[in-house]
Amino acid sequence: MKNKNKFIAKFAVVAVMVGLFSPSIHLVKTHNKTTLSLSVFQKAEARRGASRARPARSRPARSRPARKRPSTRPSRNVNKNVNRNINRNVNVNRNVNVNHNYHGGYHGGHGYGHYHGYPILRFTTAVAIGSMIAASTMPRTCTTVVVNGLSYRRCDNAYYQPFYQGDTLVYKAVVSPY
């Protein structure tokens, strides 16, 4: 009886290990090579998460072993470890990808954006001179006129000068060029 209990306990331990490692074997073709891949932690996560496509969690910064210091200053090793971890975080903040939209699209988000702090507006028949109008809201009935080599959009008796703000086409309400 005692032996049977021991066996059950040991079997349970192995079963938990098997569940944890959750291995599977499959062939992966990479760069003209066919490799036998025995999957463990990561693939197990993949199997669980592939259909749900859960986001990746960032790992906390790992502490590195302290460099060997001269024996005259042995007590500073601990402090150095802390400093190096802080430096790693700074690098994460400077991530180029955060600042540069490498994967962006063509939709600019809500609203029509801003021009030097002033909102770009939807077209209306009565806008103040100097107002910025989103190109997407300009009526199709407006006509293009070119005066002194400059292009304008004329809507009724109002004139709008087009320009690119970055890559966004914007119209500025201007006085009549005539």
Added chain:
Amino acid sequence: MKLYTKILFLTGTVFFLGSSTLMGAEKTAVSVIKNSYNYMGHLKSYAFTAVISEEDAEDGKIVQHYKHFVKVKLERPNNLRVDVKGDIRNRTNYLHNGAYTMVDHAFGYYGQIKTPKRLDAALDYIFKQFGITAPLSAVLYSNMSKRMKVKAGKYFGVKDVDGVPCDYVAFKRNGKVIHVWVETGDKPLVKAYSIVNTNIAGYPRMNTSLTWDTDAKITDKDFVATVTKGVTKISVEPAN
């Protein structure tokens, strides 16, 4: 030692050793994406078409969909052409001989700015000085593997995308979750990517799928800006 103890010991040892030794050989999300960026960065020329679908969310619900069809031709180190046609944009963009030109077919305007000659520097310049972003620039830069600072991600194994086996990886960055599918085999090209914006309620998504032609017939003529009659030049000012 009894038989079952031996079996237990052996099984445990096999799994322990198997996990510890094979962990190193596993593909990781970072290695997959870096390998892909390295490969694309070293290609002298290529062309691809892309379909970009974007969602707009309001009050936690998806209210609008936008779709753009993009054709890209690239020849390192100086030439790029991007034709965009869709719900918001109908433009051709050229980076050629130290000039960036965008021709707006829908509105009949074009704008032009001087840039550095080399593609990477020119893309950086139009972004930094004018706020102009190239939506597919991750697959345009020659040194994207160095620019990419992502340290961790998840590898989800090999998945099929339009009949092409792809390594599926995902990263989380700045409130966005980026899923990328990279073709397996000797041409690790980015086949598709999807960006979920978790900063906005409703989690709007942008999906991009690419069809590559690494043997595309590309001539110098492709990169010379063509401005048709009636298209007028307007100024380009920096975005805020």
